[in-house]
Amino acid sequence: MPLPERTAAFLHKAVGPGVPIREGHDSDARVAHQGPRGMAWHDLCDVRMGVDDPLLVDVVFPESLDDVVAAIRRAEQQGRAVIPRGGGTSVVGGLTAADPSTIIDMTHMNHILDWSPSDGVVHVQSGVTGPQLEQWLHERGYMFGHLPQSWEQATLGGYAVTSSAGQVSSGVGRFHDNVVQVTLATPHGVWTIGHNPATAMGPDFMGVVRASEGTLGIVSDLVLRIRPRPSRIHSEGALSPTWQAAINAARDLAHAGLTPHVLRISDQEETRGTWAMSFPAGIKGSLVNAYCAMRGVSDGCLVIMQWQGGSELPAKRRAAWKILNSHGIVRLGRGVGRSWEKHRFAGPYLRDSLIDAGYFVETFETATSWTQLAHARETVMEEVARLDARVYAMTHISHVYATGASLYFTILAPSTFGEHWSEVKTHLTDAIVSSGGTATHHHGVGTVHAPWLRQELGEQGMDVWRAIKGSCDPEGIMNPAVWRAWQR
Numbered sequence: 302m303p304l305p306e307r308t309a310a311f312l313h314k315a316v317g318p319g320v321p322i323r324e325g326h327d328s329d330a331r332v333a334h335q336g337p338r339g340m341a342w343h344d345l346c347d348v349r350m351g352v353d354d355p356l357l358v359d360v361v362f363p364e365s366l367d368d369v370v371a372a373i374r375r376a377e378q379q380g381r382a383v384i385p386r387g388g389g390t391s392v393v394g395g396l397t398a399a400d401p402s403t404i405i406d407m408t409h410m411n412h413i414l415d416w417s418p419s420d421g422v423v424h425v426q427s428g429v430t431g432p433q434l435e436q437w438l439h440e441r442g443y444m445f446g447h448l449p450q451s452w453e454q455a456t457l458g459g460y461a462v463t464s465s466a467g468q469v470s471s472g473v474g475r476f477h478d479n480v481v482q483v484t485l486a487t488p489h490g491v492w493t494i495g496h497n498p499a500t501a502m503g504p505d506f507m508g509v510v511r512a513s514e515g516t517l518g519i520v521s522d523l524v525l526r527i528r529p530r531p532s533r534i535h536s537e538g539a540l541s542p543t544w545q546a547a548i549n550a551a552r553d554l555a556h557a558g559l560t561p562h563v564l565r566i567s568d569q570e571e572t573r574g575t576w577a578m579s580f581p582a583g584i585k586g587s588l589v590n591a592y593c594a595m596r597g598v599s600d601g602c603l604v605i606m607q608w609q610g611g612s613e614l615p616a617k618r619r620a621a622w623k624i625l626n627s628h629g630i631v632r633l634g635r636g637v638g639r640s641w642e643k644h645r646f647a648g649p650y651l652r653d654s655l656i657d658a659g660y661f662v663e664t665f666e667t668a669t670s671w672t673q674l675a676h677a678r679e680t681v682m683e684e685v686a687r688l689d690a691r692v693y694a695m696t697h698i699s700h701v702y703a704t705g706a707s708l709y710f711t712i713l714a715p716s717t718f719g720e721h722w723s724e725v726k727t728h729l730t731d732a733i734v735s736s737g738g739t740a741t742h743h744h745g746v747g748t749v750h751a752p753w754l755r756q757e758l759g760e761q762g763m764d765v766w767r768a769i770k771g772s773c774d775p776e777g778i779m780n781p782a783v784w785r786a787w788q789r
């Protein structure tokens with residue numbers, strides 16, 4: 302899809318003209334040739350340039366747990382590595398071949414096996430996608446509610462092993478908060494983890510699964526927690542006079558137990574970018590402009606909120622708005638909220654159009670405490686400002702906890718900037734970690750964040766991790782490029 306005119310004009314002004322990576326390669330061709338790759342900048346460029354991966358030997362599509370066990374066994378006998386693949390949306394190099402490899406593609410394991418509304422659970426194969434699960438549950442009056450931006454492509458198995466967090470995480474929790482049981486097919490055997498509803502019998506190995514990223518085994522099926530659909534959903538927009546005021550308001554909402562299901566706060570740069578690139582022409586120009594000028598918050602920070610619930614919702618919103626107003630935040634109304642709803646999964650498609658138009662686009666993220674949040678963002682923005690005049694960086698908060706929140710950064714530049722991205726990313730992640738943030742809040746480690754793993758887990762953590770790996774995958778055939786990157 303060509304870049305909308307308004308977006309092109311905004312980018313031209315912000316970072317200059319795009320530089321096409323290579324003529325004649327369109328988005329459809331990219332999808333067809335994706336092979337073992339994910340969707341990080343380097344993956345998308347390789348596919349666009351038609352770079353083949355000589356290490357990819359075979360692709361298999363199991364349909365049952367028995368098929369998965371047999372495929373792992375066969376790969377082992379043939380001396381091949383195994384790369385589990387879900388929707389292929391990894392942005393951290395999670396789908397990288399290091400040895401001659403068999404990809405075990407889980408997308409044919411896409412059946413909903415069973416459910417129990419009285420227990421509040423559904424049993425699914427791991428290749429099911431978000432839309433498939435939500436549609437099935439919605440038809441029965443229930444929901445799951447894990448809605449990351451990659452929702453239309455990613456699979457439940459992918460979410461389960463990458464510590465994924467969706468847009469509604471402030472309301473329903475992260476993916477792993479809603480996993481009751483997992484079946485993991487490892488080269489050593491089939492491991493069932495989790496006991497409904499809870500247990501005090503030994504350690505909770507669910508935490509091991511959620512960080513495993515295909516290095517221990519393959520998630521074949523899962524039991525997930527479901528909820529009745531809310532009778533009321535209310536999306537709305539607001540504007541904060543400053544970034545710090547918005548952070549303080551989000552913290553106070555969290556401490557008061559009044560966080561909306563979705564709470565997304567853009568900094569001034571992202572707010573400008575959003576008006577220019579994502580919202581229907583005219584919203585900013587007419588209504589919001591006049592309204593904001595009147596309320597004295599003309600260059601503020603956009604706040605998107607979605608409230609879900611029942612008859613208690615109006616009272617909850619009223620109490621929350623007292624807090625928001627006390628920080629100078631003003632209402633923009635439901636139109637802005639509805640516009641966000643409409644475009645909430647557009648990111649991956651906009652990204653393709655940006656690349657087609659010759660622009661570099663990458664994202665990275667972190668999480669830190671309330672007291673460090675503003676400092677962490679400033680640190681990154683200062684580093685970005687030193688890089689190159691033709692880089693536009695913007696930030697938002699999208700996952701809110703009682704004790705802190707996540708920060709999500711987007712970088713836009715002419716595509717030539719991508720040649721240096723690996724060094725720049727290292728530099729920026731060093732800056733994040735030195736300012737007290739984690740190297741990743743929800744994208745996972747993959748190969749890209751591997752250099753910071755030892756620092757965050759510590760030597761003892763690495764030893765324990767290796768012992769678990771030794772038990773599940775003694776020959777080291779599972780996703781070796783990722784595992785070896787973690788050991789360096």
Ligand SMILES: Cc1cc2nc3c(=O)[nH]c(=O)nc-3n(C[C@H](O)[C@H](O)[C@H](O)COP(=O)(O)OP(=O)(O)OC[C@H]3O[C@@H](n4cnc5c(N)ncnc54)[C@H](O)[C@@H]3O)c2cc1C
Pocket residue numbers: 339340384385386387388389390391392395396407427448449450451454455456457458459460461462463464465466467468514515516518519520521648649652743744745780783
């Ligand atoms: C535009 C865009 C937006 C995104 N937004 C979000 C977001 O909002 N929140 C978020 O959390 N993430 C986001 N992501 C990242 C990505 O979607 C997640 O990491 C997702 O969990 C990956 O799922 P997948 O099925 O695509 O897995 P894949 O990309 O296929 O694989 C990811 C990793 O998991 C392993 N794996 C996959 N399936 C299995 C399985 N069944 N068993 C064992 N290992 C397996 C793979 O080997 C690989 O290491 C985004 C990505 C893109 C491209």
